[in-house]
Amino acid sequence: MIVGYFRRIDGGEEAAPTAVLRAERCLRIESDGVGRQTARTQLIAGLSNGDVLVSPSIAHLAPSIVEVLRVSRHVHGRGATLRLVLEKIDTSVPAARNVLAAFAEFESRLQADRRNAGLYEAALSGVRPGRPRKLDPARIGLIAGELAAGRTAASIARELGVHPTTVTRLARLAPTGDDGLD
Known part of the structure; x- marks a missing residue:
């Protein structure tokens, strides 16, 4: 069975993702509001061998690539596959799973670099990371x-x-x- 999922980004838009999922012949379409993932969790739990989870884009599936990779692993653990329409990624092909893993690693390194740069800038300005000291x-x-x-x-x-x-x-x-x- 082909099922569709999207999470709302910035509030209310629902027509465009629904149209994309209908064009992909999804028999069931679920969505979550901003910051929620209950429908996604329930949808993944209901997947079985041979099912396909379709999402309009990476942004409509999860807030980060690392989370997309996590979702992909859960989907594959259920015997199903994941398809991202905008990015043309179909995880039934092993190379697509490798691409997601590479993107997730890249995103993690970017976040670590940004965090380290922020800590370095804070140290240059004399600010100590962590909780403020109680005692002078x-x-x-x-x-x-x-x-x-x-x-x-x-x-x-x-x-x-x-x-x-x-x-x-x-x-x-x-x-x-x-x-x-x-």
Whole structure:
């Protein structure tokens, strides 16, 4: 059986993808709203050996090539094939599956490069990645003195709003001259 699927992109357009899927002789057409994939999941679960899942384009199937590859693997796991009309990709041909895998790897590398470039730019501007520090260097310096004066790590931690383990870790670092910000 030939079944069609599309996800709405940017809201309401439905006529064009439906027309494409009807032209592809789909007996059943399902769609999801923006950010949803419940119909796609149910449609893939209902596929059986020899079925064909048709989508108007990569963008109408999934938000990324990596997700398209994941969908393709699920479809093939059910014994069915995937056809993307606009890109003229039919995964019944092994070369098409290899093309999807190559595109997915390329997209992953692009994302990693963009992430690394962003982290590099942030480092150049003095911004540290991750969660902001709760304690400034002045407070960290006071921890060892407070512990030496007889206060417990738990009471200092409550006052500073951190975990007691953080207090003991920073106290161990303080005598070596390290400010604990590495």
